[in-house]
Amino acid sequence: MARIPFKNQNGVDFTSFSSEIREKIDAGFRRAADEKTKVATSKMTGKLADIVGISTNPLINGHCEKMQSKSGAICQKCYSIRLLLTARKNAITAWTSNTVLLSDENLSPSKLPTIPSGSMVRFNPHGELQNDAMMSNFIKIADLNPNSKFVLFTKRYDILRRFKDQIPSNLAVVASAYYIDKPMEAFPDGADTIFNVVTDEYVESTGIRPNCALKCNSCLKCWQKGKKQVIVEHLK
Numbered sequence: 001m002a003r004i005p006f007k008n009q010n011g012v013d014f015t016s017f018s019s020e021i022r023e024k025i026d027a028g029f030r031r032a033a034d035e036k037t038k039v040a041t042s043k044m045t046g047k048l049a050d051i052v053g054i055s056t057n058p059l060i061n062g063h064c065e066k067m068q069s070k071s072g073a074i075c076q077k078c079y080s081i082r083l084l085l086t087a088r089k090n091a092i093t094a095w096t097s098n099t100v101l102l103s104d105e106n107l108s109p110s111k112l113p114t115i116p117s118g119s120m121v122r123f124n125p126h127g128e129l130q131n132d133a134m135m136s137n138f139i140k141i142a143d144l145n146p147n148s149k150f151v152l153f154t155k156r157y158d159i160l161r162r163f164k165d166q167i168p169s170n171l172a173v174v175a176s177a178y179y180i181d182k183p184m185e186a187f188p189d190g191a192d193t194i195f196n197v198v199t200d201e202y203v204e205s206t207g208i209r210p211n212c213a214l215k216c217n218s219c220l221k222c223w224q225k226g227k228k229q230v231i232v233e234h235l236k
């Protein structure tokens, strides 16, 4: 099989990664090219215990790469990238395959994931929207599974704006703030909830209290539609 070039359409330079990481990314591209491969789901743990997750790979996302160079951006503390470069290297292949499949505007319906009825699902618990096709495929997945509820966290307000009139009633959208200690005030078009991240120092100086329960399966606030909620979480 021909070697897959270490560049993607967003210009991420994969050559900066170790050979071990590059090989796992390479394997993800090969996995996605296999006609039997579907978008992978996972049972989440920790704060997201029992939630179904559909993750993508932030290491090959040009928007994630760009945000990591911005001073004060939450992306500079990206938990998912830390995990992928250390304890969860084995997830790189599946999340890369998901990125490739979900970024395809002509993705075959046979490659969409099987979601058990009644599931609570989070799109991109790890990863970020790659392009319009990914948003469109998430909408398709929600449309095909009307008995399950979905939430998408995103900082791609530009993509959200283009899809704001197509978001189904079982898909809530949470707009995450770009910067630590700089809470968003305006709701981006298409967002149901704003999600801000603050430090201890910010809490002490402003008196604003974090209201994220840190246990999604019993809280489920972020899956609610149309309430214009503001959630505040402590920086992890």
Ligand code: SF4
Binding pocket: 211, 212, 213, 214, 215, 216, 217, 219, 220, 221, 222, 223, 231
């Ligand atoms: S507010 Fe609730 S549902 Fe939203 S992230 Fe926090 S624990 Fe999860």
